[in-house]
Amino acid sequence: MSAFVVNAQTRSDLGKGASRRLRREAGQLPAILFGGKSEPQALSLVQKDLIKHLESEAFFSSILTLNVDGTETKAILKDLQRHPAKPVILHADFQRVEDDQPIKITVPLHFVNEGKSEALKMGGKATHIVNQVEIKCLPAALPEYLEVDMLNVKVGDIIHLTDVKCPEGVVIPALALGEDYNQPVATVTAKRK
Structure with a gap:
């Protein structure tokens, strides 16, 4: 239930x-x-x-x-x-919702390990460009949110949709449309002096 x-x-x-x-x-x-x-x-x-x-x-x-x-x-x-x-x-x-029919739904993105990231500890600044993304999956595989791991990012990195790890059975439909739809999710920049 x-x-x-x-x-x-x-x-x-x-x-x-x-x-x-x-x-x-x-x-x-x-x-x-x-x-x-x-x-x-x-x-x-x-x-x-x-x-x-x-x-x-x-x-x-x-x-x-x-x-x-x-x-x-x-x-x-x-x-x-x-x-x-x-x-x-x-x-x-x-x-x-029917158990055997896939659904499209928007889920939030949770950015994890920002506090542990060396780039962010050394003065880098993370900017979240997208806070949610549309996914497609069967109801049984529906995640509450998707995680974006920021642990190994470096200053100057751009995290794209392809970098978001999806659980098994979950896909991001925008990625099937081609490379032009692989939009940035977050960036890491150096702080201004």
Whole structure:
């Protein structure tokens, strides 16, 4: 079972006005569940419960248990729409997960061993260019994050996507598009004098 359980109810009142009423009057949030072999399903969630889940970085890259009117479904959070000025979520998109179907999801990058790196101890400065990357894998192989090891970097090094070690069964789809998509993830530069 997933570490995150999101409770939801189906909703039949659809449209822009219905979504506004849902957010304003009931403290709810409109959402949709799509993918798999079933039809898309319009949902409503309790806004404060979802905000509590969003405090955890792992929520964005985990298989969630979506409890819809008592029926549990495995899903991932595919997209969030936020208000441009207020700390309010306007809509959430969830994608169903099937054990035998690969999924594409964005996972965070964790830069490890920066404190142990000789280049950084001697005054080098690490700059993180990318903090997350899209991966493709089966649900059972989904990592919470990918590690970028900074232990053996030298001043002037550029760490690329190909330098990110992926667990077995996990690939970075951008790398299949060619060398032009092997973007830099981090750089190590000398401090200015």
